[in-house]
Amino acid sequence: MTSFRAMGCTVELSGDAPAGRVRALFEQRERIFSRFRPDSELSRLNRISAGASLLSEELSRMLAHALAAARATGGLVTPAVGAAIVAAGYDADFDELPDDGPPARPTPVPSLEALSLRSTLLVRAEPLELDLNCVVKGATVDDALALIGGGFVAAGGDLATSAPIVVGLPGGGAVTLHGGGLATSSVANRRWQRGGVEQHHLIDPRTGAPARVPWRDVTVAAGSCLAADVAAKAALLSGAAGPAWLDRRGLPGRFVDRRGEVHLNGSWRRLVSAPLAA
Amino acid sequence: MQPSSRIATARRRARAARYAIGAVAVAGFAVFGAAARDAHPATHHTVQASDDGQADESFSFGGASLGDSGSAQPQVQSAGS
Numbered sequence: 001m002t003s004f005r006a007m008g009c010t011v012e013l014s015g016d017a018p019a020g021r022v023r024a025l026f027e028q029r030e031r032i033f034s035r036f037r038p039d040s041e042l043s044r045l046n047r048i049s050a051g052a053s054l055l056s057e058e059l060s061r062m063l064a065h066a067l068a069a070a071r072a073t074g075g076l077v078t079p080a081v082g083a084a085i086v087a088a089g090y091d092a093d094f095d096e097l098p099d100d101g102p103p104a105r106p107t108p109v110p111s112l113e114a115l116s117l118r119s120t121l122l123v124r125a126e127p128l129e130l131d132l133n134c135v136v137k138g139a140t141v142d143d144a145l146a147l148i149g150g151g152f153v154a155a156g157g158d159l160a161t162s163a164p165i166v167v168g169l170p171g172g173g174a175v176t177l178h179g180g181g182l183a184t185s186s187v188a189n190r191r192w193q194r195g196g197v198e199q200h201h202l203i204d205p206r207t208g209a210p211a212r213v214p215w216r217d218v219t220v221a222a223g224s225c226l227a228a229d230v231a232a233k234a235a236l237l238s239g240a241a242g243p244a245w246l247d248r249r250g251l252p253g254r255f256v257d258r259r260g261e262v263h264l265n266g267s268w269r270r271l272v273s274a275p276l277a278a
Numbered sequence: 279m280q281p282s283s284r285i286a287t288a289r290r291r292a293r294a295a296r297y298a299i300g301a302v303a304v305a306g307f308a309v310f311g312a313a314a315r316d317a318h319p320a321t322h323h324t325v326q327a328s329d330d331g332q333a334d335e336s337f338s339f340g341g342a343s344l345g346d347s348g349s350a351q352p353q354v355q356s357a358g359s
Contacts, residue, residue, distance in 0.1 A: 001353075012354055068337035137359065157356035168352030176350070178343035186358025217358050223340010229359075231339055252342050271344045 006030065007137055007155060008094055013144075014151025022144045022153065032058055033136045035082070036093050042130060046082055049127040060120040065135040065226065070112055073234040080110045081203040082129030088210055089194040090201055103195025106209035133201070138183060138229035145225075153225075158183035160225035170217035171256045175272050181225030185232035186217040204237055213239045217256040220246060221271075 002019045003012045006026035013019055034040045041059050055063065066079035087107040089097065114126045137155055144153040145160040152161035159167065160181045167182055168174050175182075187200040187210075204211035218236040222228040231251050235242035243265035246253035252268035264272075 009359060072337040154354045156359040158359055159354060166347045166350045166352050168355040170358055174347040174352045176345045176347045178345060180340060180343050182356055184356040184358035189358055219356055221342035221344045223338060227339045249339050251339055252344050272346055
């Protein structure tokens with residue numbers, strides 16, 4: 001296995017994969033989609049937060065993924081949280097964030113009805129800052145797997161594979177992913193405080209603030225890493241309704257609550273019969 | 279007459295070039311305006327919220343291919359992001 005750092009996490013690949021090409025892909029995506037690089041295309045777009053803009057093919061494709069994810073999740077996973085995540089204090093690379101700061105204020109998340117994308121033409125009818133973290137990593141993992149032609153690619157534990165691989169799970173235990181993607185969404189890893197109140201990076205679009213949910217980690221398997229990542233975020237943001245939300249879509253989900261107890265939805269139990277680990 | 283004729287020709291060419299540039303600019307403006315109007319959110323809705331479990335045409339969750347790991351050791355860790 002080979003590994004390198006990108007997108008704030010460790011990227012791991014099958015041993016014989018051409019790591020240089022995958023690293024270049026991740027670095028290219030960071031240059032376009034980072035909120036923390038003032039010269040990224042996304043940062044330039046967010047500095048003009050309304051009106052008509054012509055996007056690169058890469059940005060329009062990723063935004064199309066994000067809009068599709070928003071439709072598929074009833075707006076739970078949305079790229080319109082750019083201003084809200086900054087208001088929560090996540091305005092720099094996580095490693096550079098101060099532990100605490102002025103109190104955060106919930107910031108309304110605009111409706112995506114104020115946004116339209118036709119090919120590479122984006123029109124925002126009202127100020128709307130974009131954050132594409134909801135799709136960039138998952139889509140890049142899938143694209144990297146396609147680039148290397150098989151094996152597996154994992155970024156921060158979100159992975160896509162074309163062959164069976166044993167994956168360790170939060171809190172202990174493991175499963176075999178035979179193909180497709182698996183991702184874990186968590187409020188445990190990227191946390192900070194503002195005004196002494198804990199913040200994290202998953203914004204609930206209904207409140208405009210970091211989600212207050214019973215889950216610490218939600219792991220989902222799906223047809224691709226992008227799909228698994230979007231579903232895991234939506235299930236986490238759904239709170240107590242998360243397991244049923246996944247079941248309605250036939251997706252297996254594993255939930256670790258704030259006390260470390262593991263809960264499986266029906267789809268996971270049907271596929272994996274191993275005893276629970278906690 | 280000869281110099282005067284060359285100047286007249288040059289003026290005609292300059293006038294034709296100005297018309298051509300103007301026409302291209304007007305056409306480009308019209309095309310961009312039409313595209314922007316067509317793309318404006320007020321002319322249609324691109325996102326509709328729902329939670330009925332219906333698959334969205336443009337986003338597929340696909341099928342999961344998951345199973346027991348037996349006693350095998352993990353090759354990668356899904357740590358969460």
